[in-house]
Amino acid sequence: MTSLFDKVSTAKELKESEDFSGGLLWNVQDILPKGSLGLITGSEKSMKSSLAQDLAQAMALGEPFAGRETTKTNVLFIQNENSRLTEHQRLKGSRRDSPDNLYFLHGGAFKLDTWKYDSQGKKHNVGLRELYSFILEKDIGLVILDPLKDLLEDNEIINANQPMAEVLRGITSLRNTLDMKHDKYVTFMIVAHARKQAGEQSLTERDFRIIPSHILGATTIPAWYEVAFTMSPKINSKTKNGYSVMKVFARNFAFNNEILWGYVGSTFTSIEQDKKEPDSELVEKVKQETPIETTKESALAFLDLAKGQGKVIEND
Structure with missing residues:
Protein backbone atom coordinates (compact mmCIF):
# COMPACT_ATOMS: atom_id res chain seq x y z
CA MET A 1 0.00 0.00 0.00
CA THR A 2 1.35 3.42 -0.97
CA SER A 3 1.90 5.84 1.89
CA LEU A 4 2.11 9.60 1.81
CA PHE A 5 5.41 9.24 3.64
CA ASP A 6 7.11 6.74 1.33
CA LYS A 7 9.40 9.47 0.01
CA VAL A 8 10.31 11.03 3.33
CA SER A 9 13.96 12.20 3.48
CA THR A 10 16.24 12.95 6.38
CA ALA A 11 18.10 16.24 6.63
CA LYS A 12 21.37 14.34 6.17
CA GLU A 13 20.12 12.69 2.96
CA LEU A 14 18.99 15.99 1.52
CA LYS A 15 22.23 17.73 2.44
CA GLU A 16 24.55 15.01 1.12
CA SER A 17 22.55 13.85 -1.92
CA GLU A 18 24.59 13.75 -5.13
CA ASP A 19 21.53 15.18 -6.89
CA PHE A 20 22.32 18.53 -5.30
CA SER A 21 26.12 18.43 -5.27
CA GLY A 22 27.63 21.87 -5.63
CA GLY A 23 24.80 23.68 -3.85
CA LEU A 24 22.09 25.45 -5.82
CA LEU A 25 21.51 24.14 -9.33
CA TRP A 26 21.18 27.08 -11.68
CA ASN A 27 19.18 27.76 -14.83
CA VAL A 28 21.04 31.07 -14.99
CA GLN A 29 24.11 31.34 -12.78
CA ASP A 30 23.60 33.56 -9.72
CA ILE A 31 20.08 34.76 -10.59
CA LEU A 32 17.73 31.85 -11.46
CA PRO A 33 17.91 28.46 -9.68
CA LYS A 34 16.41 25.36 -11.27
CA GLY A 35 12.92 24.47 -10.16
CA SER A 36 12.00 28.07 -9.28
CA LEU A 37 8.59 29.71 -9.19
CA GLY A 38 9.26 33.10 -10.68
CA LEU A 39 7.85 36.41 -11.87
CA ILE A 40 8.96 38.88 -14.51
CA THR A 41 7.22 42.17 -13.85
CA GLY A 42 7.29 45.72 -15.07
CA SER A 43 4.96 48.43 -16.29
CA GLU A 44 3.98 48.79 -19.94
CA LYS A 45 6.91 49.45 -22.30
CA SER A 46 9.40 48.22 -19.71
CA MET A 47 10.74 45.51 -22.07
CA LYS A 48 9.58 42.66 -19.83
CA SER A 49 8.42 40.59 -22.82
CA SER A 50 11.73 41.23 -24.59
CA LEU A 51 13.46 40.01 -21.44
CA ALA A 52 11.27 36.90 -21.32
CA GLN A 53 11.98 36.06 -24.95
CA ASP A 54 15.72 36.59 -24.52
CA LEU A 55 15.69 34.32 -21.46
CA ALA A 56 13.78 31.65 -23.39
CA GLN A 57 16.15 31.71 -26.35
CA ALA A 58 19.27 31.85 -24.19
CA MET A 59 18.28 28.81 -22.15
CA ALA A 60 17.13 26.81 -25.17
CA LEU A 61 20.50 27.47 -26.80
CA GLY A 62 22.61 27.26 -23.66
CA GLU A 63 23.94 30.76 -24.32
CA PRO A 64 24.74 33.40 -21.67
CA PHE A 65 21.89 35.52 -20.34
CA ALA A 66 22.66 38.88 -18.73
CA GLY A 67 26.32 37.93 -18.97
CA ARG A 68 25.84 34.72 -16.99
CA GLU A 69 26.15 31.09 -17.95
CA THR A 70 22.94 29.13 -18.50
CA THR A 71 22.11 25.44 -18.34
CA LYS A 72 20.70 24.39 -21.70
CA THR A 73 17.20 22.99 -21.52
CA ASN A 74 14.01 22.64 -23.55
CA VAL A 75 11.72 25.64 -23.18
CA LEU A 76 7.97 26.19 -23.55
CA PHE A 77 6.73 29.76 -24.03
CA ILE A 78 2.96 30.12 -23.61
CA GLN A 79 2.23 33.45 -25.29
CA ASN A 80 -1.37 34.63 -24.87
CA GLU A 81 -0.77 38.21 -25.98
CA ASN A 82 1.24 38.13 -29.23
CA SER A 83 0.06 36.59 -32.49
CA ARG A 84 2.19 34.10 -34.40
CA LEU A 85 3.00 36.85 -36.91
CA THR A 86 4.22 39.13 -34.13
CA GLU A 87 6.35 36.31 -32.73
CA HIS A 88 7.75 35.62 -36.21
CA GLN A 89 8.82 39.25 -36.51
CA ARG A 90 10.38 39.29 -33.04
CA LEU A 91 12.32 36.11 -33.68
CA LYS A 92 13.52 37.39 -37.05
CA GLY A 93 14.84 40.51 -35.33
CA SER A 94 16.52 38.67 -32.47
CA ARG A 95 20.31 38.38 -32.24
CA ARG A 96 19.89 34.75 -31.18
CA ASP A 97 19.07 31.68 -33.25
CA SER A 98 15.59 30.13 -33.06
CA PRO A 99 16.18 26.51 -32.01
CA ASP A 100 13.77 23.61 -32.39
CA ASN A 101 13.79 22.94 -28.63
CA LEU A 102 12.04 26.28 -27.96
CA TYR A 103 8.28 25.73 -28.23
CA PHE A 104 5.60 28.43 -28.50
CA LEU A 105 1.88 28.12 -27.82
CA HIS A 106 -0.27 30.96 -29.18
CA GLY A 107 -3.96 31.64 -29.60
CA GLY A 108 -4.99 32.31 -26.01
CA ALA A 109 -6.71 28.95 -25.50
CA PHE A 110 -4.48 27.99 -22.55
CA LYS A 111 -5.97 29.21 -19.27
CA LEU A 112 -4.92 28.81 -15.66
CA ASP A 113 -8.43 29.01 -14.19
CA THR A 114 -10.36 26.32 -16.08
CA TRP A 115 -11.38 23.34 -13.95
CA LYS A 116 -13.36 20.15 -14.55
CA TYR A 117 -14.64 17.34 -12.35
CA ASP A 118 -13.93 13.71 -13.20
CA SER A 119 -16.40 10.83 -12.83
CA GLN A 120 -15.44 10.48 -9.17
CA GLY A 121 -16.11 14.14 -8.46
CA LYS A 122 -12.44 15.09 -8.19
CA LYS A 123 -11.60 18.60 -9.39
CA HIS A 124 -8.65 19.14 -11.71
CA ASN A 125 -7.19 22.04 -13.67
CA VAL A 126 -7.63 21.43 -17.41
CA GLY A 127 -4.76 23.61 -18.62
CA LEU A 128 -2.25 22.44 -16.04
CA ARG A 129 -3.10 18.79 -16.66
CA GLU A 130 -2.28 19.17 -20.35
CA LEU A 131 0.79 21.22 -19.50
CA TYR A 132 1.99 18.42 -17.21
CA SER A 133 1.75 15.92 -20.07
CA PHE A 134 3.56 18.22 -22.51
CA ILE A 135 6.39 18.88 -20.05
CA LEU A 136 6.99 15.15 -19.70
CA GLU A 137 6.65 14.48 -23.43
CA LYS A 138 9.13 17.18 -24.50
CA ASP A 139 11.35 17.13 -21.39
CA ILE A 140 10.72 20.82 -20.70
CA GLY A 141 12.92 22.55 -18.14
CA LEU A 142 11.55 26.11 -18.34
CA VAL A 143 7.95 27.28 -18.81
CA ILE A 144 7.23 30.97 -19.44
CA LEU A 145 3.61 32.17 -19.21
CA ASP A 146 2.95 35.61 -20.70
CA PRO A 147 1.03 37.64 -19.59
CA LEU A 148 -0.82 36.69 -16.42
CA LYS A 149 -3.88 38.85 -17.15
CA ASP A 150 -4.50 36.98 -20.43
CA LEU A 151 -4.03 33.55 -18.85
CA LEU A 152 -7.25 33.92 -16.85
CA GLU A 153 -10.72 33.26 -18.28
CA ASP A 154 -12.39 35.18 -15.46
CA ASN A 155 -11.25 38.81 -15.46
CA GLU A 156 -12.15 39.19 -11.79
CA ILE A 157 -9.73 36.52 -10.53
CA ILE A 158 -6.56 38.56 -10.92
CA ASN A 159 -7.79 41.01 -8.25
CA ALA A 160 -9.27 38.42 -5.87
CA ASN A 161 -6.93 36.89 -3.31
CA GLN A 162 -8.60 33.52 -2.72
CA PRO A 163 -9.25 32.54 -6.38
CA MET A 164 -5.81 33.85 -7.40
CA ALA A 165 -4.21 31.83 -4.63
CA GLU A 166 -5.92 28.70 -5.99
CA VAL A 167 -4.51 29.38 -9.46
CA LEU A 168 -0.99 29.85 -8.12
CA ARG A 169 -1.26 26.78 -5.89
CA GLY A 170 -1.96 24.80 -9.05
CA ILE A 171 1.38 25.85 -10.53
CA THR A 172 3.17 25.14 -7.26
CA SER A 173 1.58 21.70 -7.10
CA LEU A 174 2.62 20.97 -10.69
CA ARG A 175 6.22 22.00 -9.94
CA ASN A 176 6.28 19.80 -6.83
CA THR A 177 4.69 16.81 -8.60
CA LEU A 178 7.33 16.94 -11.34
CA ASP A 179 9.99 17.00 -8.62
CA MET A 180 8.68 14.16 -6.47
CA LYS A 181 7.34 11.82 -9.17
CA HIS A 182 9.81 12.42 -11.98
CA ASP A 183 12.91 14.02 -10.40
CA LYS A 184 12.45 16.99 -12.73
CA TYR A 185 13.31 20.50 -11.56
CA VAL A 186 11.15 22.64 -13.83
CA THR A 187 11.18 26.43 -13.55
CA PHE A 188 7.96 28.41 -14.09
CA MET A 189 8.18 32.14 -14.90
CA ILE A 190 5.00 34.26 -15.10
CA VAL A 191 5.10 37.63 -16.84
CA ALA A 192 2.89 40.09 -14.95
CA HIS A 193 2.11 43.76 -15.41
CA ALA A 194 3.03 46.30 -12.76
CA ARG A 195 0.67 49.12 -11.86
CA LYS A 196 0.58 52.07 -14.25
CA GLN A 197 1.38 54.52 -11.43
CA ALA A 198 4.59 52.63 -10.63
CA GLY A 199 5.69 52.89 -14.25
CA GLU A 200 4.97 56.62 -14.35
CA GLN A 201 6.92 57.14 -11.13
CA SER A 202 9.83 55.13 -12.51
CA LEU A 203 10.01 57.36 -15.59
CA THR A 204 10.04 60.59 -13.57
CA GLU A 205 12.15 59.60 -10.55
CA ARG A 206 15.71 58.49 -11.27
CA ASP A 207 16.14 56.32 -8.18
CA PHE A 208 12.68 54.76 -8.14
CA ARG A 209 12.57 51.00 -8.70
CA ILE A 210 9.61 48.73 -9.38
CA ILE A 211 9.35 45.92 -6.81
CA PRO A 212 7.18 42.78 -6.73
CA SER A 213 4.50 44.43 -4.59
CA HIS A 214 3.81 46.83 -7.48
CA ILE A 215 2.30 43.97 -9.50
CA LEU A 216 -1.20 44.66 -10.75
CA GLY A 217 -3.68 42.39 -8.99
CA ALA A 218 -4.15 40.43 -5.79
CA THR A 219 -1.53 40.53 -3.04
CA THR A 220 -1.23 36.75 -3.29
CA ILE A 221 0.73 37.20 -6.56
CA PRO A 222 3.85 38.90 -5.12
CA ALA A 223 3.58 36.64 -2.06
CA TRP A 224 3.96 33.57 -4.31
CA TYR A 225 7.27 34.05 -6.08
CA GLU A 226 10.64 32.51 -5.17
CA VAL A 227 12.54 34.62 -7.72
CA ALA A 228 11.39 37.85 -9.36
CA PHE A 229 12.94 39.96 -12.11
CA THR A 230 11.59 43.51 -12.01
CA MET A 231 11.96 45.96 -14.90
CA SER A 232 11.89 49.69 -14.12
CA PRO A 233 11.53 51.81 -17.29
CA LYS A 234 13.76 54.86 -17.71
CA ILE A 235 14.45 57.46 -20.41
CA ASN A 236 17.96 58.49 -21.46
CA SER A 237 17.89 62.28 -21.13
CA LYS A 238 20.43 62.68 -23.95
CA THR A 239 19.08 60.36 -26.62
CA LYS A 240 15.47 60.06 -25.37
CA ASN A 241 15.78 56.30 -25.87
CA GLY A 242 14.11 53.98 -23.40
CA TYR A 243 15.82 51.37 -21.27
CA SER A 244 14.98 49.39 -18.14
CA VAL A 245 16.73 48.65 -14.88
CA MET A 246 16.40 45.01 -13.81
CA LYS A 247 16.56 43.98 -10.18
CA VAL A 248 16.52 40.43 -8.83
CA PHE A 249 14.45 39.55 -5.76
CA ALA A 250 14.82 36.07 -4.25
CA ARG A 251 14.00 34.10 -1.13
CA ASN A 252 17.03 31.83 -0.85
CA PHE A 253 19.93 33.92 -2.13
CA ALA A 254 21.00 37.54 -2.55
CA PHE A 255 21.86 39.36 -5.76
CA ASN A 256 22.29 43.08 -5.27
CA ASN A 257 23.58 44.25 -8.65
CA GLU A 258 21.33 46.06 -11.07
Whole structure:
Protein backbone atom coordinates (compact mmCIF):
# COMPACT_ATOMS: atom_id res chain seq x y z
CA MET A 1 0.00 0.00 0.00
CA THR A 2 1.35 3.42 -0.97
CA SER A 3 1.90 5.84 1.89
CA LEU A 4 2.11 9.60 1.81
CA PHE A 5 5.41 9.24 3.64
CA ASP A 6 7.11 6.74 1.33
CA LYS A 7 9.40 9.47 0.01
CA VAL A 8 10.31 11.03 3.33
CA SER A 9 13.96 12.20 3.48
CA THR A 10 16.24 12.95 6.38
CA ALA A 11 18.10 16.24 6.63
CA LYS A 12 21.37 14.34 6.17
CA GLU A 13 20.12 12.69 2.96
CA LEU A 14 18.99 15.99 1.52
CA LYS A 15 22.23 17.73 2.44
CA GLU A 16 24.55 15.01 1.12
CA SER A 17 22.55 13.85 -1.92
CA GLU A 18 24.59 13.75 -5.13
CA ASP A 19 21.53 15.18 -6.89
CA PHE A 20 22.32 18.53 -5.30
CA SER A 21 26.12 18.43 -5.27
CA GLY A 22 27.63 21.87 -5.63
CA GLY A 23 24.80 23.68 -3.85
CA LEU A 24 22.09 25.45 -5.82
CA LEU A 25 21.51 24.14 -9.33
CA TRP A 26 21.18 27.08 -11.68
CA ASN A 27 19.18 27.76 -14.83
CA VAL A 28 21.04 31.07 -14.99
CA GLN A 29 24.11 31.34 -12.78
CA ASP A 30 23.60 33.56 -9.72
CA ILE A 31 20.08 34.76 -10.59
CA LEU A 32 17.73 31.85 -11.46
CA PRO A 33 17.91 28.46 -9.68
CA LYS A 34 16.41 25.36 -11.27
CA GLY A 35 12.92 24.47 -10.16
CA SER A 36 12.00 28.07 -9.28
CA LEU A 37 8.59 29.71 -9.19
CA GLY A 38 9.26 33.10 -10.68
CA LEU A 39 7.85 36.41 -11.87
CA ILE A 40 8.96 38.88 -14.51
CA THR A 41 7.22 42.17 -13.85
CA GLY A 42 7.29 45.72 -15.07
CA SER A 43 4.96 48.43 -16.29
CA GLU A 44 3.98 48.79 -19.94
CA LYS A 45 6.91 49.45 -22.30
CA SER A 46 9.40 48.22 -19.71
CA MET A 47 10.74 45.51 -22.07
CA LYS A 48 9.58 42.66 -19.83
CA SER A 49 8.42 40.59 -22.82
CA SER A 50 11.73 41.23 -24.59
CA LEU A 51 13.46 40.01 -21.44
CA ALA A 52 11.27 36.90 -21.32
CA GLN A 53 11.98 36.06 -24.95
CA ASP A 54 15.72 36.59 -24.52
CA LEU A 55 15.69 34.32 -21.46
CA ALA A 56 13.78 31.65 -23.39
CA GLN A 57 16.15 31.71 -26.35
CA ALA A 58 19.27 31.85 -24.19
CA MET A 59 18.28 28.81 -22.15
CA ALA A 60 17.13 26.81 -25.17
CA LEU A 61 20.50 27.47 -26.80
CA GLY A 62 22.61 27.26 -23.66
CA GLU A 63 23.94 30.76 -24.32
CA PRO A 64 24.74 33.40 -21.67
CA PHE A 65 21.89 35.52 -20.34
CA ALA A 66 22.66 38.88 -18.73
CA GLY A 67 26.32 37.93 -18.97
CA ARG A 68 25.84 34.72 -16.99
CA GLU A 69 26.15 31.09 -17.95
CA THR A 70 22.94 29.13 -18.50
CA THR A 71 22.11 25.44 -18.34
CA LYS A 72 20.70 24.39 -21.70
CA THR A 73 17.20 22.99 -21.52
CA ASN A 74 14.01 22.64 -23.55
CA VAL A 75 11.72 25.64 -23.18
CA LEU A 76 7.97 26.19 -23.55
CA PHE A 77 6.73 29.76 -24.03
CA ILE A 78 2.96 30.12 -23.61
CA GLN A 79 2.23 33.45 -25.29
CA ASN A 80 -1.37 34.63 -24.87
CA GLU A 81 -0.77 38.21 -25.98
CA ASN A 82 1.24 38.13 -29.23
CA SER A 83 0.06 36.59 -32.49
CA ARG A 84 2.19 34.10 -34.40
CA LEU A 85 3.00 36.85 -36.91
CA THR A 86 4.22 39.13 -34.13
CA GLU A 87 6.35 36.31 -32.73
CA HIS A 88 7.75 35.62 -36.21
CA GLN A 89 8.82 39.25 -36.51
CA ARG A 90 10.38 39.29 -33.04
CA LEU A 91 12.32 36.11 -33.68
CA LYS A 92 13.52 37.39 -37.05
CA GLY A 93 14.84 40.51 -35.33
CA SER A 94 16.52 38.67 -32.47
CA ARG A 95 20.31 38.38 -32.24
CA ARG A 96 19.89 34.75 -31.18
CA ASP A 97 19.07 31.68 -33.25
CA SER A 98 15.59 30.13 -33.06
CA PRO A 99 16.18 26.51 -32.01
CA ASP A 100 13.77 23.61 -32.39
CA ASN A 101 13.79 22.94 -28.63
CA LEU A 102 12.04 26.28 -27.96
CA TYR A 103 8.28 25.73 -28.23
CA PHE A 104 5.60 28.43 -28.50
CA LEU A 105 1.88 28.12 -27.82
CA HIS A 106 -0.27 30.96 -29.18
CA GLY A 107 -3.96 31.64 -29.60
CA GLY A 108 -4.99 32.31 -26.01
CA ALA A 109 -6.71 28.95 -25.50
CA PHE A 110 -4.48 27.99 -22.55
CA LYS A 111 -5.97 29.21 -19.27
CA LEU A 112 -4.92 28.81 -15.66
CA ASP A 113 -8.43 29.01 -14.19
CA THR A 114 -10.36 26.32 -16.08
CA TRP A 115 -11.38 23.34 -13.95
CA LYS A 116 -13.36 20.15 -14.55
CA TYR A 117 -14.64 17.34 -12.35
CA ASP A 118 -13.93 13.71 -13.20
CA SER A 119 -16.40 10.83 -12.83
CA GLN A 120 -15.44 10.48 -9.17
CA GLY A 121 -16.11 14.14 -8.46
CA LYS A 122 -12.44 15.09 -8.19
CA LYS A 123 -11.60 18.60 -9.39
CA HIS A 124 -8.65 19.14 -11.71
CA ASN A 125 -7.19 22.04 -13.67
CA VAL A 126 -7.63 21.43 -17.41
CA GLY A 127 -4.76 23.61 -18.62
CA LEU A 128 -2.25 22.44 -16.04
CA ARG A 129 -3.10 18.79 -16.66
CA GLU A 130 -2.28 19.17 -20.35
CA LEU A 131 0.79 21.22 -19.50
CA TYR A 132 1.99 18.42 -17.21
CA SER A 133 1.75 15.92 -20.07
CA PHE A 134 3.56 18.22 -22.51
CA ILE A 135 6.39 18.88 -20.05
CA LEU A 136 6.99 15.15 -19.70
CA GLU A 137 6.65 14.48 -23.43
CA LYS A 138 9.13 17.18 -24.50
CA ASP A 139 11.35 17.13 -21.39
CA ILE A 140 10.72 20.82 -20.70
CA GLY A 141 12.92 22.55 -18.14
CA LEU A 142 11.55 26.11 -18.34
CA VAL A 143 7.95 27.28 -18.81
CA ILE A 144 7.23 30.97 -19.44
CA LEU A 145 3.61 32.17 -19.21
CA ASP A 146 2.95 35.61 -20.70
CA PRO A 147 1.03 37.64 -19.59
CA LEU A 148 -0.82 36.69 -16.42
CA LYS A 149 -3.88 38.85 -17.15
CA ASP A 150 -4.50 36.98 -20.43
CA LEU A 151 -4.03 33.55 -18.85
CA LEU A 152 -7.25 33.92 -16.85
CA GLU A 153 -10.72 33.26 -18.28
CA ASP A 154 -12.39 35.18 -15.46
CA ASN A 155 -11.25 38.81 -15.46
CA GLU A 156 -12.15 39.19 -11.79
CA ILE A 157 -9.73 36.52 -10.53
CA ILE A 158 -6.56 38.56 -10.92
CA ASN A 159 -7.79 41.01 -8.25
CA ALA A 160 -9.27 38.42 -5.87
CA ASN A 161 -6.93 36.89 -3.31
CA GLN A 162 -8.60 33.52 -2.72
CA PRO A 163 -9.25 32.54 -6.38
CA MET A 164 -5.81 33.85 -7.40
CA ALA A 165 -4.21 31.83 -4.63
CA GLU A 166 -5.92 28.70 -5.99
CA VAL A 167 -4.51 29.38 -9.46
CA LEU A 168 -0.99 29.85 -8.12
CA ARG A 169 -1.26 26.78 -5.89
CA GLY A 170 -1.96 24.80 -9.05
CA ILE A 171 1.38 25.85 -10.53
CA THR A 172 3.17 25.14 -7.26
CA SER A 173 1.58 21.70 -7.10
CA LEU A 174 2.62 20.97 -10.69
CA ARG A 175 6.22 22.00 -9.94
CA ASN A 176 6.28 19.80 -6.83
CA THR A 177 4.69 16.81 -8.60
CA LEU A 178 7.33 16.94 -11.34
CA ASP A 179 9.99 17.00 -8.62
CA MET A 180 8.68 14.16 -6.47
CA LYS A 181 7.34 11.82 -9.17
CA HIS A 182 9.81 12.42 -11.98
CA ASP A 183 12.91 14.02 -10.40
CA LYS A 184 12.45 16.99 -12.73
CA TYR A 185 13.31 20.50 -11.56
CA VAL A 186 11.15 22.64 -13.83
CA THR A 187 11.18 26.43 -13.55
CA PHE A 188 7.96 28.41 -14.09
CA MET A 189 8.18 32.14 -14.90
CA ILE A 190 5.00 34.26 -15.10
CA VAL A 191 5.10 37.63 -16.84
CA ALA A 192 2.89 40.09 -14.95
CA HIS A 193 2.11 43.76 -15.41
CA ALA A 194 3.03 46.30 -12.76
CA ARG A 195 0.67 49.12 -11.86
CA LYS A 196 0.58 52.07 -14.25
CA GLN A 197 1.38 54.52 -11.43
CA ALA A 198 4.59 52.63 -10.63
CA GLY A 199 5.69 52.89 -14.25
CA GLU A 200 4.97 56.62 -14.35
CA GLN A 201 6.92 57.14 -11.13
CA SER A 202 9.83 55.13 -12.51
CA LEU A 203 10.01 57.36 -15.59
CA THR A 204 10.04 60.59 -13.57
CA GLU A 205 12.15 59.60 -10.55
CA ARG A 206 15.71 58.49 -11.27
CA ASP A 207 16.14 56.32 -8.18
CA PHE A 208 12.68 54.76 -8.14
CA ARG A 209 12.57 51.00 -8.70
CA ILE A 210 9.61 48.73 -9.38
CA ILE A 211 9.35 45.92 -6.81
CA PRO A 212 7.18 42.78 -6.73
CA SER A 213 4.50 44.43 -4.59
CA HIS A 214 3.81 46.83 -7.48
CA ILE A 215 2.30 43.97 -9.50
CA LEU A 216 -1.20 44.66 -10.75
CA GLY A 217 -3.68 42.39 -8.99
CA ALA A 218 -4.15 40.43 -5.79
CA THR A 219 -1.53 40.53 -3.04
CA THR A 220 -1.23 36.75 -3.29
CA ILE A 221 0.73 37.20 -6.56
CA PRO A 222 3.85 38.90 -5.12
CA ALA A 223 3.58 36.64 -2.06
CA TRP A 224 3.96 33.57 -4.31
CA TYR A 225 7.27 34.05 -6.08
CA GLU A 226 10.64 32.51 -5.17
CA VAL A 227 12.54 34.62 -7.72
CA ALA A 228 11.39 37.85 -9.36
CA PHE A 229 12.94 39.96 -12.11
CA THR A 230 11.59 43.51 -12.01
CA MET A 231 11.96 45.96 -14.90
CA SER A 232 11.89 49.69 -14.12
CA PRO A 233 11.53 51.81 -17.29
CA LYS A 234 13.76 54.86 -17.71
CA ILE A 235 14.45 57.46 -20.41
CA ASN A 236 17.96 58.49 -21.46
CA SER A 237 17.89 62.28 -21.13
CA LYS A 238 20.43 62.68 -23.95
CA THR A 239 19.08 60.36 -26.62
CA LYS A 240 15.47 60.06 -25.37
CA ASN A 241 15.78 56.30 -25.87
CA GLY A 242 14.11 53.98 -23.40
CA TYR A 243 15.82 51.37 -21.27
CA SER A 244 14.98 49.39 -18.14
CA VAL A 245 16.73 48.65 -14.88
CA MET A 246 16.40 45.01 -13.81
CA LYS A 247 16.56 43.98 -10.18
CA VAL A 248 16.52 40.43 -8.83
CA PHE A 249 14.45 39.55 -5.76
CA ALA A 250 14.82 36.07 -4.25
CA ARG A 251 14.00 34.10 -1.13
CA ASN A 252 17.03 31.83 -0.85
CA PHE A 253 19.93 33.92 -2.13
CA ALA A 254 21.00 37.54 -2.55
CA PHE A 255 21.86 39.36 -5.76
CA ASN A 256 22.29 43.08 -5.27
CA ASN A 257 23.58 44.25 -8.65
CA GLU A 258 21.33 46.06 -11.07
CA ILE A 259 21.34 45.18 -14.77
CA LEU A 260 20.39 47.70 -17.45
CA TRP A 261 18.56 46.40 -20.53
CA GLY A 262 18.13 48.22 -23.80
CA TYR A 263 18.68 48.08 -27.53
CA VAL A 264 22.00 48.51 -29.34
CA GLY A 265 20.89 48.86 -32.93
CA SER A 266 18.25 46.14 -33.21
CA THR A 267 19.85 43.99 -30.54
CA PHE A 268 18.42 43.65 -27.03
CA THR A 269 21.33 43.50 -24.59
CA SER A 270 22.46 44.41 -21.09
CA ILE A 271 25.04 46.26 -19.04
CA GLU A 272 25.82 45.45 -15.42
CA GLN A 273 27.65 47.60 -12.91
CA ASP A 274 31.45 47.17 -12.97
CA LYS A 275 31.32 46.66 -16.75
CA LYS A 276 32.65 49.35 -19.07
CA GLU A 277 30.69 48.58 -22.22
CA PRO A 278 27.89 46.52 -23.73
CA ASP A 279 28.75 42.93 -24.60
CA SER A 280 31.36 43.32 -27.37
CA GLU A 281 30.30 40.06 -29.01
CA LEU A 282 26.75 41.37 -29.40
CA VAL A 283 27.94 44.67 -30.81
CA GLU A 284 30.00 42.79 -33.39
CA LYS A 285 26.95 40.76 -34.39
CA VAL A 286 24.73 43.76 -35.03
CA LYS A 287 27.45 45.46 -37.08
CA GLN A 288 26.65 42.94 -39.80
CA GLU A 289 23.12 44.34 -40.09
CA THR A 290 23.54 47.94 -38.92
CA PRO A 291 25.82 50.72 -40.20
CA ILE A 292 28.90 50.91 -38.00
CA GLU A 293 28.27 54.57 -37.19
CA THR A 294 24.74 53.78 -35.99
CA THR A 295 25.89 50.79 -33.96
CA LYS A 296 28.67 52.81 -32.34
CA GLU A 297 26.30 55.68 -31.59
CA SER A 298 23.74 53.34 -30.00
CA ALA A 299 26.38 51.52 -27.99
CA LEU A 300 27.87 54.77 -26.71
CA ALA A 301 24.43 56.13 -25.86
CA PHE A 302 23.64 52.99 -23.89
CA LEU A 303 27.02 53.25 -22.16
CA ASP A 304 26.38 56.92 -21.36
CA LEU A 305 23.05 56.17 -19.72
CA ALA A 306 24.70 53.43 -17.68
CA LYS A 307 27.36 55.87 -16.51
CA GLY A 308 24.66 58.39 -15.67
CA GLN A 309 22.90 55.82 -13.52
CA GLY A 310 26.15 54.93 -11.76
CA LYS A 311 26.05 51.38 -13.13
CA VAL A 312 29.40 51.60 -14.89
CA ILE A 313 32.72 52.18 -13.19
CA GLU A 314 35.45 53.77 -15.28
CA ASN A 315 38.85 52.10 -15.03
CA ASP A 316 41.91 54.28 -14.60
